[in-house]
Amino acid sequence: MMVPVRCFTCGNVVGEHWEEFKARSREGDEDPEMVLDELGIDRYCCRRMLVSHKDLVDIVSPYQ
Amino acid sequence: MELRVIENTEDELSIEIAGEDHTFMNVLKGTLLEAENVGAATYDMNPEQSGGQTEPILTIKTENGADPLEELEAAAAEIRSKTAALTDAFDDAAA
Amino acid sequence: MDEEYDVEFIEREERSAKFLVRGVTPAFANGIRRAMIADVPTLAIDEVRFIENSSVMFDEQIALRLGLVPLSTPPNEFDEDDVVTLSLDVSGPATAYSGDIVSSDEMVQPAEENVPIIDLKDGQRLELEADAVLSTGKDHAKHQGGVSVGYRHLQRVETVGDRGEFEDVDPEIYRGVIQEGDELVDTEEFDHDLTNRYPDQEVAVEDVEHAFVFSVETDGSMSVEELFTRAVESLDARAAELEDAVSL
Numbered sequence: 001m002m003v004p005v006r007c008f009t010c011g012n013v014v015g016e017h018w019e020e021f022k023a024r025s026r027e028g029d030e031d032p033e034m035v036l037d038e039l040g041i042d043r044y045c046c047r048r049m050l051v052s053h054k055d056l057v058d059i060v061s062p063y064q
Numbered sequence: 065m066e067l068r069v070i071e072n073t074e075d076e077l078s079i080e081i082a083g084e085d086h087t088f089m090n091v092l093k094g095t096l097l098e099a100e101n102v103g104a105a106t107y108d109m110n111p112e113q114s115g116g117q118t119e120p121i122l123t124i125k126t127e128n129g130a131d132p133l134e135e136l137e138a139a140a141a142e143i144r145s146k147t148a149a150l151t152d153a154f155d156d157a158a159a
Numbered sequence: 160m161d162e163e164y165d166v167e168f169i170e171r172e173e174r175s176a177k178f179l180v181r182g183v184t185p186a187f188a189n190g191i192r193r194a195m196i197a198d199v200p201t202l203a204i205d206e207v208r209f210i211e212n213s214s215v216m217f218d219e220q221i222a223l224r225l226g227l228v229p230l231s232t233p234p235n236e237f238d239e240d241d242v243v244t245l246s247l248d249v250s251g252p253a254t255a256y257s258g259d260i261v262s263s264d265e266m267v268q269p270a271e272e273n274v275p276i277i278d279l280k281d282g283q284r285l286e287l288e289a290d291a292v293l294s295t296g297k298d299h300a301k302h303q304g305g306v307s308v309g310y311r312h313l314q315r316v317e318t319v320g321d322r323g324e325f326e327d328v329d330p331e332i333y334r335g336v337i338q339e340g341d342e343l344v345d346t347e348e349f350d351h352d353l354t355n356r357y358p359d360q361e362v363a364v365e366d367v368e369h370a371f372v373f374s375v376e377t378d379g380s381m382s383v384e385e386l387f388t389r390a391v392e393s394l395d396a397r398a399a400e401l402e403d404a405v406s407l
Contacts, residue, residue, distance in 0.1 A: 001216060005227035005274055006378075011306045013229060013378055015274035016257075043307070057278040060215050065400045081401070087193040088397045094186025137405040143398035146187065147391050149164050150180070154391070157166035157178065158384045 001056045009045035017041060021050050075125060077132035082119045085109070089120045095146070096139045101130035169336060169343060175376040176383040179313060179336065179343065181369060188310055188371045194390035195305040201380040202230040202243060202267055202291045203301040210286040214251075214277045221277055221285070226301045228257045229270040229378040230291055234385055236266060243267045243291040251279030260289075267291065270379030304386050306376045311335040313343075313370035316353065318360045328354050333364065336372045 003018040017039045025032040036047050066082035081089070089107045096105035104125040110118075124132040163182055170177040180188070207222040214221070225247075237243075244263045249255040258272030279285060296303030316337045322328070331353040333346050349356040353364070375383045 001220075002224070002275055002277055005224050011300055011303055011378065012376070013227075013271055013274065016271045017273075018275060019273070055278070057215055057280070061280045065397065065404055067401075067404050084397065087190050087198060088394065090186045091190035091394060092398075092401070094184050098184075133405060137402060140398045140402035140405065144395055144402065147395035147398065150166075150183065151388060151391050151395075153164035153182075154166045154180075154384075154387060157168055 001060070003053050003055070004049055007043075007046040007049050010043060012041075012043070012046050014041060014046050014049045018050060018053070022055075070121065072133070075127070075129070075132065077124045077136065078121060079123075079136070080119050080121050084120055089122065091143060092122065092139060095142050096124060096135065098142075099135055099139060101126050101128050102135050102139075103127040167343070169345060169372065171383075173382060174379055175374075177336070177345075177372060177374045179370060179372050181313075183369060183371060185371075188373075190394055191387070191390050192308055192310055192373070194393045195308045195375065195386055196303060197296040198393045199304045199381075199386055199389045200237075200239070200293045200295045201232045201302050201304040201378075202237065202293050203299070204228070204230070204245065204289045205292045205294070206290040208288045210288065211284050212287070213283045214279055214285050215283075216277055221287075222289075224276050225260075225287075225289055226299075228260070228274055228276075229380045230262075231266065231268050231270050232293070232304070232380045233266045234381070234389065237293045239293055241293055245289045245291060246287065247276070247289070248286045249279060249284070251283040252281045254278045255285055304377055304380050305390075306378050308373070308375050310371040310373045312366040313338055313372050314364050315367050316357075317363050318357060319363045320361045322359050322361050328358075330354055331362070331364075337364075338367060338370075 003015050005015040006012060007014050021035055021039060024030045025035045032051060036050065041047050041050065065084065068080040068082070070080060071078040086109065089109065093105050093107050096102050102124060105123070107120045107122045109120045124135060126132045126135055165181040167179045168176060169179060204225045207225060209218050212218055212221065246261050247255060247259055249259055255276040256272065257269040257274035257276060260269050262268055277285060294302040314333060314335065314337045316339055332351050333353060334351050335346055337344050337346060353362055375386060377383055377386050
């Protein structure tokens, strides 16, 4: 639904990078790998948190 | 930290140190083994699931007539001097 | 052990650092590592009172997200039972961020401003009051100040001769920090492969006794220096308690 605040595996805070990551790699046309490198998300446990995330608030909100 | 003596003879001591885990027990055991008159030191932490006690039990065996309780006290003091020296060294580097 | 303690920073940033500690035993190094993860207390939100929550998430879900936001924890200011009240009031359409959390205590602030808590649509509103408490990583991962805390042996690398001219070269991967003579080199410099640094030479690698390279990251609730110092302090406090208990 909303991006996880922390990485499930290591506990690093990753939520703060979501909006920039989304804007640059999902809505923009940058390579996600480069964006993650620039954001300083080094470990693959943290990287998968953003790569595999999908915002669902817009999808569920009509059914409240 | 609740202490409960289980066995105390001239050269052997078994003591339960409630509320501690591997973090401190292993440091304590390691420090005890550095002492000259400690022949053996170990701690045992059976998990409850395996049918054992949950609190760690420290066992010390001493040599040359040393009192195990005194060795334990000396080891605690030794840890304190180590932490003090390490903090000083770290502060020097971090300054 | 009469060896001298010596600490040397290899990498140092606000939230992450790599430093070499000489003179510690493996047991002691591990004690510090474990204390940094589980025994250094930090503040985190533990109880939330909802005044209004018409968002798409349940109260519990939002409370969990709030708990995971790291809060700056000044040293020696708080005790285990202290409570810091924070509040959050956001009306949609907007996103509630961790930076919108208002703290009653100036010293306690969200370490991160841009963590999205919940996306609010038109007409939705979130208003709440939260209590942050001091506790340790042993109790809940949200109180864990150290993230990915670890150490490796410092390794000494010496050249022991020339490599045979027609030998097949296998990569020799080492990750961490190596010592060449008196110099410390991060293995990152040569892509963790010793054959890049010594293309034509045979090398011998051995662990340096009692020398550990710690790599420490924090979640932002305190600096690396503070985390390390407080981990050592927590070991010291336990030794002091034991000393007192035994001497009685």
